[in-house]
Amino acid sequence: MSTAFPKAAKVALGMPQLRSNLAHATGTIRGKRAAVAAELDDWEQLRDAASAVKADVQRHLPELLETFERNAIEAGAKVHWARDGAEANRIAARITREAGADEVVKVKSMATQEIELNEHFEAEGLAAWETDLAELIVQLAEDRPSHILVPAIHYNRTEIRDIFKGRMKDAPADLTDDPAALAEAARRHLRRRFLSAKVAVSGANFAIAETGSLVVVESEGNGRMCLTMPETLISIVGVEKLLPSFDDLEVFMQLLPRSSTGERMNPYSSIWTGRAEGDGPKDVHIILLDNGRTDVLADEVGRQALSCIRCSACLNVCPVYERTGGHAYGHVYPGPIGAILAPQLEPGRHDDLPYASSLCGACYEVCPVKINIPEVLVHLRQTGPHGAGEKAAMGAAQAVMARPGLWRAALRAARFFSRPWRRRGYVRRLPFPGSKWTVSRDLGVPPKESFRDWWKEHER
Numbered sequence: 001m002s003t004a005f006p007k008a009a010k011v012a013l014g015m016p017q018l019r020s021n022l023a024h025a026t027g028t029i030r031g032k033r034a035a036v037a038a039e040l041d042d043w044e045q046l047r048d049a050a051s052a053v054k055a056d057v058q059r060h061l062p063e064l065l066e067t068f069e070r071n072a073i074e075a076g077a078k079v080h081w082a083r084d085g086a087e088a089n090r091i092a093a094r095i096t097r098e099a100g101a102d103e104v105v106k107v108k109s110m111a112t113q114e115i116e117l118n119e120h121f122e123a124e125g126l127a128a129w130e131t132d133l134a135e136l137i138v139q140l141a142e143d144r145p146s147h148i149l150v151p152a153i154h155y156n157r158t159e160i161r162d163i164f165k166g167r168m169k170d171a172p173a174d175l176t177d178d179p180a181a182l183a184e185a186a187r188r189h190l191r192r193r194f195l196s197a198k199v200a201v202s203g204a205n206f207a208i209a210e211t212g213s214l215v216v217v218e219s220e221g222n223g224r225m226c227l228t229m230p231e232t233l234i235s236i237v238g239v240e241k242l243l244p245s246f247d248d249l250e251v252f253m254q255l256l257p258r259s260s261t262g263e264r265m266n267p268y269s270s271i272w273t274g275r276a277e278g279d280g281p282k283d284v285h286i287i288l289l290d291n292g293r294t295d296v297l298a299d300e301v302g303r304q305a306l307s308c309i310r311c312s313a314c315l316n317v318c319p320v321y322e323r324t325g326g327h328a329y330g331h332v333y334p335g336p337i338g339a340i341l342a343p344q345l346e347p348g349r350h351d352d353l354p355y356a357s358s359l360c361g362a363c364y365e366v367c368p369v370k371i372n373i374p375e376v377l378v379h380l381r382q383t384g385p386h387g388a389g390e391k392a393a394m395g396a397a398q399a400v401m402a403r404p405g406l407w408r409a410a411l412r413a414a415r416f417f418s419r420p421w422r423r424r425g426y427v428r429r430l431p432f433p434g435s436k437w438t439v440s441r442d443l444g445v446p447p448k449e450s451f452r453d454w455w456k457e458h459e460r
């Protein structure tokens with residue numbers, strides 16, 4: 001089993017500035033989300049509706065994809081199919097070259113991060129410029145995003161000022177760490193790129209089968225610039241992003257902004273259907289991306305992960321994420337959703353992530369599409385490489401606990417044999433195979449006298 005997460009988490013836990021930045025940011029968004037969600041009397045019904053729509057999409061995905069393709073082509077878009085990230089990257093690079101460009105501007109997109117489009121473009125001699133403020137910060141710092149919605153959540157504003165001054169050639173010499181000044185510096189820097197870009201790359205929050213439309217919701221307006229100004233638009237869309245009808249959007253447009261940024265409505269919602277003469281890009285390409293999604297669909301419990309609308313509410317309430325941050329997960333999708341999606345999208349890798357959870361259930365409570373993340377975590381633990389060992393250990397524990405005499409003897413033996421490893425009332429490190437447990441947990445020392453012994457003594 002991979003042990004990347006426990007090691008990376010240990011490093012992150014030793015970084016007090018990181019923990020302070022994370023606690024502040026997640027705490028703020030958490031509070032805002034809770035307040036705006038509580039404003040809607042039908043919040044739970046909306047969650048049920050969203051969950052039902054997504055389950056329906058998963059049941060009818062092939063038909064819905066064909067309907068989407070037909071309607072998008074009819075509206076003037078060109079639709080491409082990509083089995084994996086490499087194929088999607090190749091198609092996007094070819095379209096960029098055919099458009100006579102050697103660079104693209106990008107709307108924030110998790111799908112393009114998942115397939116490492118920027119790295120692929122660089123290897124092919126093309127440039128991909130992030131235009132979302134937080135993505136720009138991460139790109140300038142040559143870092144990796146650490147949160148789905150707020151990729152630069154691990155930086156505070158002083159650190160961001162230093163990144164701009166060190167890496168952004170046109171940053172003002174007297175730049176301060178005032179948020180407005182930082183945003184203005186980024187705005188001026190990006191405007192030049194928007195005005196010269198011939199090609200843009202986006203993802204999509206939703207793809208509507210009934211009309212062949214794509215939807216992007218965002219907060220800064222950079223997405224709107226990318227979607228309307230360049231002559232060629234390439235949208236890379238995971239196949240699970242489909243919604244059957246335009247009416248379904250009503251449910252998700254109430255849930256997504258409230259769950260992600262804690263706003264009643266996000267400032268910019270862009271919906272486009274193919275291309276329109278004299279309005280927006282002349283050439284619109286849609287790349288429908290599988291990259292492991294149909295394999296996830298085959299798992300009746302695990303497929304819930306495909307309902308995710310990437311709001312990141314589960315990250316913001318997760319006690320593990322809040323302490324380790326996103327980099328420790330080693331995947332573009334961190335936090336609770338990453339713990340169930342990453343091992344399924346890349347089988348054989350990230351097998352430690354389903355264990356990166358206390359199973360407290362906070363993620364399930366806030367998820368706007370009601371993904372039962374703890375259920376999937378337990379399912380992945382049982383079916384993962386560690387499942388057989390865990391099952392055997394639990395079976396043995398059950399057999400002992402079901403026999404009072406055996407249980408008492410086991411406690412006495414545990415007390416006796418744990419002596420060499422006890423410190424201040426806890427067993428902190430056992431030899432193998434007990435080390436599997438104590439590597440991340442302290443074990444309480446069984447008391448000298450069990451409750452049953454005490455009861456026997458005092459009952460008389």
Ligand code: SF4
Nearest residue numbers: 308309311312314367
């Ligand atoms: S799993 Fe649910 S809460 Fe987490 S990002 Fe996805 S939709 Fe949001």
